[in-house]
Amino acid sequence: MTLSIDDFAARFHEEPGYLDFASAGPIGDTVRAELDAFAGVLGGGRFGSFATFYEQDERVRAAVSALTGFRPDQISFQPNTSQGLMHALFGLTGGVALSPGEFPSLPYAAVRAQQALGVVTPQWLETDHGRVTPGNIRDQLDASTVAVAVSLVDFRTGHLVDLEGLRQVIGDRLLIVDAIQGFGVVDAPYDLADVVVAGGQKWARAGWGTGFLALSDRALDHLTPVWSGFPASERAGMTLDEVLAPAHDARAYTVSNPDWIAMARFSAALEEIAEVGVPAINARIAERVSDIIDIADEFALPVVSPRAENERAGIVVVQPDPDHLTVLSAALHNHGVSVTVREGTVRLSAHASTDAETLTLLRSALLSFATASATR
Secondary structure (H helix, E strand, O other): OOOOHHHHHOOOOOOOOEOEOOOOOOOOHHHHHHHHHHHHHHHHOOOOHHHHHHHHHHHHHHHHHHHHOOOHHHEEEOOOHHHHHHHHHHOOOEEEEEOOOOOOHHHHHHHHHHHHHOOEEEEEOOOEOOEOOHHHHHHHOOOOEEEEEEEOEOOOOOEEOOHHHHHHHHOOOEEEEEOOOOOOOOOOOHHHOOEEEEEOOOOOOOOOOOEEEEEOHHHHHHOOOOOOOHHHEOOOOOOOOOOOOEOOOHHHOOOOOOOHHHHHHHHHHHHHHHHHOHHHHHHHHHHHHHHHHHHHHHOOOOEOOOOOHHHEOOEEEEOOOHHHHHHHHHHHHHOOOEOEEEOOEEEEEOOOOOOHHHHHHHHHHHHHHHHHHHOO
8 A cells, every 4th residue: 555544634624622533524535626626617518528527437447356356347336325225125026134223224225125015125124233244134134135225334323244154154145244343543454345336435434415326236136226317328329219128237237417516426435445445444443433432431431342353344333321311411512522322322423533632622512421420
């Protein structure tokens, strides 16, 4: 790798106190520069200049390929995770096992596919306190289960799924992975999955309107491209006056022409990640997550997300006494610490660029919280 983790982190300039990367990751210098350059091209309209837009499809598929191991022809650009999951679930026939507690993109895709086509049957998994593990799904699959859908990192619990264990348990069923809460920062064995979908607005820090759908050859054989638009036909280029069959590769899972500038942003972000290396980013994030857990422990704030490095990614979840949640939220707000508060928990999520000043703000917020709680 040619870029050090310190140089990578220095290219981002989020405000101190930002600990909400699981919601959205502020973009850095590289993506900003790409956005400005392509906005200039779009604004100028100089003769022949738009040709560079049409080069972005090949570029983005190569960038995703470098981080996932899927071939470029197995990858299609998507504007978000939800649309990629819709493509996958609407194209499936049979039972799909998934937790009802997954981020809504997955359950909605499964239920909408069932309602619209009647060929998909959601099979709701019982989980271990929201965690999907090989052990707890082993006896919940049956002969009608053709696929298992899971998040790489659970958005509520921060749990990093064991893809290797799941693959062993589910056998030759399709493994569908919503990777948005780990893509770009978790060195996951994506080759074990048949469908991988992710957006770029969180950990990849590419901004909204970016994402991908990657399909193994088995997935391409099993799935049907239900909504496949004119750029996705078996013949390259636009065909007039006839409707052709979908392409035989992942290009079939395209509805219309993409946002070429979003493609460029996503490509630039992924190329930068590849330059520094996901393992290096993951190691730096692991340090920051450990720091956050230590601070939470310092103030006896219960940590309900995994503590072991092999079971976590960038998310820490704390669960104060219900009577103290409002006090904690106020303390974080008053100290400028950005987090997500949901269902009685507080989710903190750090990236490689999370600095000492942010951790100091967090400690100050928790000190205020502890002081206020002691007087209640």
